[in-house]
Amino acid sequence: MSTAKPIRDFTDLDVWKAARDLRRELYKVAKALPEHEKYGLASQMRRAATSVTANIAEGFGRFGYQENAQLCRQARGSLYELRDHLTTSVDEGYLSVAEGEKLQALAQMVGRLLNGYLRATLALKRNAAA
Numbered sequence: 280m281s282t283a284k285p286i287r288d289f290t291d292l293d294v295w296k297a298a299r300d301l302r303r304e305l306y307k308v309a310k311a312l313p314e315h316e317k318y319g320l321a322s323q324m325r326r327a328a329t330s331v332t333a334n335i336a337e338g339f340g341r342f343g344y345q346e347n348a349q350l351c352r353q354a355r356g357s358l359y360e361l362r363d364h365l366t367t368s369v370d371e372g373y374l375s376v377a378e379g380e381k382l383q384a385l386a387q388m389v390g391r392l393l394n395g396y397l398r399a400t401l402a403l404k405r406n407a408a409a
Contacts, residue, residue, distance in 0.1 A: 289339035294392040298335060298354070301389050302328040304382060305361060312373055320373075324364045330357035331389070335396075344404035351397040355390065362386050 289295050305328040309321040331354045338350030362383060369379035 289336040292335065292339065292396065294389065294396045295332060295335045295339075297385075297389045297392050298331045298358075301361075301382075301385050302332055304385065305364075308365075308368060308374065308382070312368070316373070320364060320367060324361065324368075327357045327360040327364060330354065331361070335393070338400075344400055344407070347400050348397055348404070351393060351400065355393055355397075358386060358390055358393065 284291065286292060305324055309324045309328075312321045312324075334350045334354035334357065338347035338354070341347050341350065365374070365379050365382050365386065368374040369376055374382070
């Protein structure tokens with residue numbers, strides 16, 4: 280007997296929940312960046328963080344498995360963009376190395392969950408076609 284809660288909405292997905300946590304953390308970082316980064320790095324960071332959760336949500340709402348998979352891939356691209364923004368933040372001294380590593384680890388965990396969700400989505404597609 281399974282105790283897993285059924286997935287009825289994108290907000291039930293572990294990957295979306297983890298990406299949401301990451302987004303919250305990145306918004307805090309963006310808010311603390313220097314004023315001269317308000318329209319540069321801070322804006323890019325917020326948009327990329329929002330893109331990860333939004334693409335997961337949009338993919339969940341799509342009818343076809345292939346559309347969902349494509350939006351997962353877009354979310355993954357935004358996640359890698361975020362990781363680069365974190366590297367820039369450390370390089371420029373806006374974040375400590377320790378804080379950057381902590382956030383990179385969180386981003387990598389989201390990436391693993393996203394890859395698992397993508398694999399599961401593609402497996403469902405294969406099973407539906409069989």
